[in-house]
Amino acid sequence: AQKITQTQPGMFVQEKEAVTLDCTYDTSDQSYGLFWYKQPSSGEMIFLIYQGSYDEQNATEGRYSLNFQKARKSANLVISASQLGDSAMYFCAMREGKGSQGNLIFGKGTKLSVKP
Amino acid sequence: EPEVTQTPSHQVTQMGQEVILRCVPISNHLYFYWYRQILGQKVEFLVSFYNNEISEKSEIFDDQFSVERPDGSNFTLKIRSTKLEDSAMYFCASSDLAGGADTQYFGPGTRLTVL
Numbered sequence: 001a002q003k004i005t006q007t008q009p010g011m012f013v014q015e016k017e018a019v020t021l022d023c024t025y026d027t028s029d030q031s032y033g034l035f036w037y038k039q040p041s042s043g044e045m046i047f048l049i050y051q052g053s054y055d056e057q058n059a060t061e062g063r064y065s066l067n068f069q070k071a072r073k074s075a076n077l078v079i080s081a082s083q084l085g086d087s088a089m090y091f092c093a094m095r096e097g098k099g100s101q102g103n104l105i106f107g108k109g110t111k112l113s114v115k116p
Numbered sequence: 117e118p119e120v121t122q123t124p125s126h127q128v129t130q131m132g133q134e135v136i137l138r139c140v141p142i143s144n145h146l147y148f149y150w151y152r153q154i155l156g157q158k159v160e161f162l163v164s165f166y167n168n169e170i171s172e173k174s175e176i177f178d179d180q181f182s183v184e185r186p187d188g189s190n191f192t193l194k195i196r197s198t199k200l201e202d203s204a205m206y207f208c209a210s211s212d213l214a215g216g217a218d219t220q221y222f223g224p225g226t227r228l229t230v231l
Contacts, residue, residue, distance in 0.1 A: 033218065045159070045207055045222035091159060095218070103149060103161040103172055104209075104220060 003027065004092050004107035012113050013082045020067070021077040021110045023092030029053075033095040034075040035104065036066065040088040048090075051075055079112075087114045118142045120223035122208050128229045129198055137193045137226045139208030148191045149209040149220060150183065152176070159207065165191065198230045 005024045013019035025034065036048040051059045051066045059066040067076040079086055089111050093104040121140045129135050141148050150162040164171040165183055182194045191210075195202055205227050209220040 035219065037222070043205055043227070044224040045209075047219055047221055050219050093159075095220075103164050103174075104151070104159075105161070106159040108158045 002107075003096075003105045004094055006092055006107035006110050008110045009108075010111045010113070012115060013079075013086075015084060015114055015116050016081055018078060018080045019082055019112065021079070021090050021092075021112065023075045023077065023107060025073050025075060025092075025094050027073075027094065027096050029096045033102075034066070034068070035093040035095070036064070036075075036077045037091045037093060038086075038088045039091060039109070045091075049077065082114045084114050084116060087112060118144075120208055120210055120221055122206075122223035122226050124226060125224065126227045126229070128231065131200060131230055132197050135195050135198055135228065137195075137206050137208075137228070139191045139193070139223055140189050141191055141208065141210030142212070142221060143189070145210035145212045145221075147171075147211045147220075148183075148185070149211075150193045151207045151209065151222075152204040153207065153225075154201075154204045162193070195228075198228075200230050203228060203230045 003026050032053045034051045038046045038048055049059050049061045049064045049066050051068045058068050063080045065078045089109045091109045092107045095102040095104050123138045148165040151159050153159045161174050163173040163177045180196045184192050205225045207225045208223040211218050211220045
């Protein structure tokens with residue numbers, strides 16, 4: 001079974017509009033972390049935002065926010081006011097238990113294209 | 117801002133040759149990782165390293181792979197006898213136990229091409 005599911009292989013959004021990228025996860029651990037990374041065409045992996053399983057508030061980082069719905073096991077990324085430079089692959093990832101040394105499990109990614 | 121660095125950015129090798137991929141993690145980080153991404157696929161965990169030993173490894177990380185921290189700054193991944201299917205982007209990452217969010221910061225990657 002997939003631990004991280006990203007159901008949208010590709011998404012389009014108009015510049016300056018908001019977009020939501022979906023991510024659901026599967027774990028039986030009580031302590032886990034959820035991450036979003038951006039991978040532009042140049043290939044590097046850029047950390048965007050983190051949500052801990054015990055965090056009561058949804059994480060926000062500038063134009064990025066994470067819509068964390070624990071009961072539904074979803075951790076959707078919301079990008080507000082999309083910019084052309086947001087066009088990239090976006091990966092959702094989970095770190096299960098084991099404290100800080102736990103490895104990340106990635107989803108298959110969503111390719112976001114921002115239209116001018 | 118501190119960052120993870122990796123060299124080389126691109127490595128081309130012949131099948132059966134040994135390659136060493138190098139990484140310099142963020143200086144105060146304690147946990148180090150290698151991941152790989154085959155072209156067009158998702159990122160896969162290979163190995164984690166803490167306190168000079170392997171913490172965890174995936175089934176991908178077989179006897180052909182090894183990791184080492186030869187000095188206080190470098191973290192290397194060695195593939196002893198490369199195969200065509202080892203062609204991928206290899207990412208090094210590091211994280212800090214005391215950082216709270218225990219975020220893993222990735223390097224820019226090394227693209228390995230095995231011919």
